Amino acid sequence: MLIKRWFGSLANRAVALVVGVIIVSTLLVTVAGFLLSRSELEQQARSQLETIAALVAGELDEKLALRLNALNHVAQNLTMSTQALDSRARLLIRRQTALQHLFDAVYLIDAKGEVLAEHPESFRQTGLDVSGREYFRRISSTLTPVISEPYISNYQDKPAVMVAAPVFDHRQRFIGMIGGAVQLDGENFMEKFINLQIGRTGYLGVATRSGVTVAHGNGVGAMAPVRVANPVLRDAMEGFEGTLQTRNGEGETTIMSVQQMTQVPWFVAAVWPSREAYAPITRTIDTFIWILLVVILMIAPLALWRFRRLMAPLKVLGDQIRERHLGMRSDPVDVSGGTEIRQVAEIFNTVMDERDEVLMSLAEREAFFRSLTRSAPIGIVQADVLGRIEFANPAFEAIIGRPSEELTQTYLSARVHEADRGAAIAGWRQATRNQAVFRGRFRLESREPGRLIWGDVMTAAIETPEKALGTITVVRDISHELEVEEALRDEQQRAETILGVLQEGVLMVDTEGVIRYANDAACRFLGVEGECVLRNFFQLITINAEERNLTPQEFLDGEDLDSVYVTLENTAGDSFDIDLTMLHIRRGREDERLVFVLRDDSDRRREEERLSWEATHDSLTQLLNRRAFSASLIKCLGEAGRQEVRSVLMLIDLDHFKPVNDEGGHLLGDDLLRRLADLLKESVRQSDTVARLGGDEFGIILPACGLARAEALAEKIRANVEALRIEQDGRSFGVTTCIGLTELAPDDNGPREALARADEGCYLAKSRGRNAVVVVPSPPAG
Known part of the structure; x- marks a missing residue:
């Protein structure tokens, strides 16, 4: 509460603004400087780490190469027989003074993996079988110098790395190997690099790509597994080189630079905690903050004194405005102080003058409004801010059925039916609060008992910029419209x-x-x-x-x-x-x-399709009937003049069909006709027309067929009909055919001429003893 009261003063707000501007400006400068300095420091730290990692990796490569070359040189000078190697092993090892200075231990091992001699002899490894070691398997299989993966040596179970070279006899056969062991936690060249510190808490680490720690400057022992949860280390095991920001095992943000080695599948990791790398900029920011506090303590009191002097005329102006508003002062307020304060005083005096004029104008308009609404055809009601009726025109009196004297100073909501009153009051309040027009339909109570009037009601607030004066409501009787x-x-x-x-x-x-x-x-x-x-x-x-x-x-x-x-x-x-x-x-x-x-x-x-089909088909055989056959024949005759190969008409008359009906019955005859219909349809093309012309007579139209092909088809049909037999009660029934053929000629005047020729062929076939095909040629073109 005290803080809120303090900020109620414009002078105090101005002081707070000045201090705030100083703080924000300082923060912006600080943040910008911090970001720029941090970027520069980060670049320097990355460059420094990359240099350290590269130098360490390069020097380790040189140290390992020196030892590998020295071993390989000694191995090349040990060319002798297996027996000589076995008998002179101790003497040969004692002579390798140079190797003894380069390695913690030197071994001579035969082709079977047995240690023949060692230095120093206090390690007591002579006679030990190392054929299962990774370095022996590699050197015996590749016959090339190797640097082994880290392993736990048999001497005091210490971690070590073996550098070895193969030994050959005069025939270049593998007879053994000479190796030098470097203890990873011993006093040798590895210790020099691992104890190297970066800053106060930064360190170096060496690990193999297979995930085994070779050396670690942060207290992690050799042979420990690499922390693969770290994405940078995981990528380094896959050959990554570079510098990235990451987190160590304790969750602390660090900068890590990775450099791959060339002599062995190892990598060097240089690690520097970010807090230490960026420590200079942190100290700078702390100093800057103290300076900022001192500046604020000096400027704030001075600014407060000055702003209160500037705001003194404004307080005087406020007192005069309050007196004028309460009616205690009739003269305009004094104009004094700064330019802004004088401008406020002048505006206030102008507003007060205009207010007096507006009040006089409102009085005149109210008188005009009342005279206008009295003649309006719809109900108009004016109410105060509490909802009490101040004026109702005659149209509203007629709707309610009550005179204006009874309505004045009563609540407008009391005219609404009880069931709709709650919704009406809530809507009016919300419209007044939101300065919007409210519209709704409500039942209104009239003087007549049991009679309700439906009204379309619209209410708007009457207000000035200073305060609300009430509401104006328009009511229209919509009872008949609703009916x-x-x-x-x-x-x-x-x-x-x-x-x-x-x-x-x-x-x-x-x-x-x-x-x-x-x-x-x-x-x-x-x-x-x-x-x-x-x-x-x-x-x-x-x-x-x-x-x-x-x-x-x-x-x-x-x-x-x-x-x-x-x-x-x-x-x-x-x-x-x-x-x-x-x-x-x-x-x-x-x-x-x-x-x-x-x-x-x-x-x-x-139904139409069924009737159409029945009109053109034979119901027993499902073939076309005579009417459809004649229509198809007429169409084919019309195309005869345009065809290179002539169409052929074939009439088929059955022989001895009546005995089948008489002796086998009509059902057997019908069955025979259906089978014959199927035979005819199967014998012709899809484009050909097959029809039952009535009784035991059939017709076929063969468009663009040619007489020779038609005659061959007719012979086939004749033979197939003759072979068709139906068995019933131990008896066999069948028929033969007389077939008449004729070409459709362009000179045919109609279907009758062609039918007559084909029919003549049928009669000729019957006269020749039946079961025959007869061709009747068309007349020559006239």
Whole structure:
């Protein structure tokens, strides 16, 4: 509370602002300097670490190369027989003074892995079998000098690295090896590098790519596994070189530089904690903060004294304004102080003068408002801020049925029916609070008992910039309108009920194709489960008429449709034969609608197709009948003049069919006719026409067949018919055929001429003893 009161003073706020600006400016400068210095320090630290890691890796490589070359040189001078090597082993080792200074221990090992001699002899490794060691297996298999992986030596179980070279006899056969051991925790060249410190707490580490620590300057013993949880170390084991920021095992942020070695699959890691690397910039920031505190302590009191001197005239102005507002002062306020304070005083005096003028104008306007509302045809009510009626015009009196004297100083909410009163009060309050217009429909109580009046009510706040003055409410009697709306809703419900039970689909869409109404039958046609309103009608279906898809624009621009037969396909893959009716409603207007009536016409179309098929086919054999055969013959005759190969007409008459009917019965005869029909259909091409012309007579039209091929086909048919037999009650029944052939000529005047020639061929076949094929040539072209 004390802090809030202190900040209530403009002078104190100004002082706080000055101090805040100083602090923010200082912080910005500090942060910018910190970031720049940190970047520079980080670059220097990275460069320093990279140099140290590279130098250490290079020097380690040189040390290991020196020892490897020295061993290899000695091994080349030990060329002798196996027996000589075994007998002179101790003498040979004692002579290797140079190697004794380079290694912690020197060994001579035979080809089987047995230690022949050692130095110093106090290690007592002579006779030891080292054939299982990794370095022996490598050197005996590769026959080249090697530097081993770290291992635990047999001498005091200390970690060591073996540098070895193979020894050969005069025939270049492998007879053993000479090796020098370097203890990883001994007093040798490794100790020099590991004890090297970077800063105060930085350190060096050497490890193999296989994940074994060779040496560690932070107290981690040799042969410990590398911490693979560190991503930089994990990448270093895969050959990574470079400098990155990471975290050590204690979670501390560090800078790590990795350098791969060339002599062995090892890497050197130089580690420096970030807090130590960036320590100079931290000390600089601490000093800067102390300086900032001293500056603030010096500037704040001086700024407070100066700002209070500047704000003194403003306090005087405030006292005069308060007196003028309370009516204790009638003169304008004095104009003194700085430019801004004088400007405030002048504006206040101007506002007060304009306020007096506005109050006089409001009084005049109120008188005008009251005279205007008395003649208005709708109810107008003015209420104060508490909702009490101050004025009601005669139209409102007529709606309520009470005179103005009874309404004045009563609450406007009391005129609302009790069931709607709570919602009305809440709406009025919210509208007044939000300075918005409130609108609603409420039941109003009238003087007549039991009679309620529905009113469309709109309320707006009356207010000035200084305060709220009340509300103005407009009331319109809508009781009769609601009765008409209720009747319309009943009619609409009745219409929707009727449409819902219709089998025809009825739907209404707008000009964009969006469905505004659809009954259940229409939704089924559209293949939509549940409600299909607001879906796009033209996206749900495809309408095809006369082998052409109708577009949405054709429906919009075209005339009304009445009973048009179309095919409707929906997105679910269903297809319907539809009798379509389409009507335009309010055509050309913004709210234009299209009404579609969809009647399922599938049954009627199937019946038409059945009647059409029966009119052209024989019901017993399913072949074409004489009428369809004649139509096909006429068509073929019309094309005869354009064909290079002539068409052929074939008439087939059965022999001895009547005995089959008489002796086997009509059912057997019908069965025989059906089998013959199947035989004929199987014998001809799909483009050929096969028909039953009546009784036991058949006809075949062979378009563009040629007489020679037709005659061969006729012989085949004749033979197949003769071979066809039906067994019944131990008896065999069958028939033969007389076939007449003739070409269709361009000079034929009609089907009768061609039929007469083919029929003549049948008679000739019968006269020649039946079961024969006779060709009757067409007349020569005249």
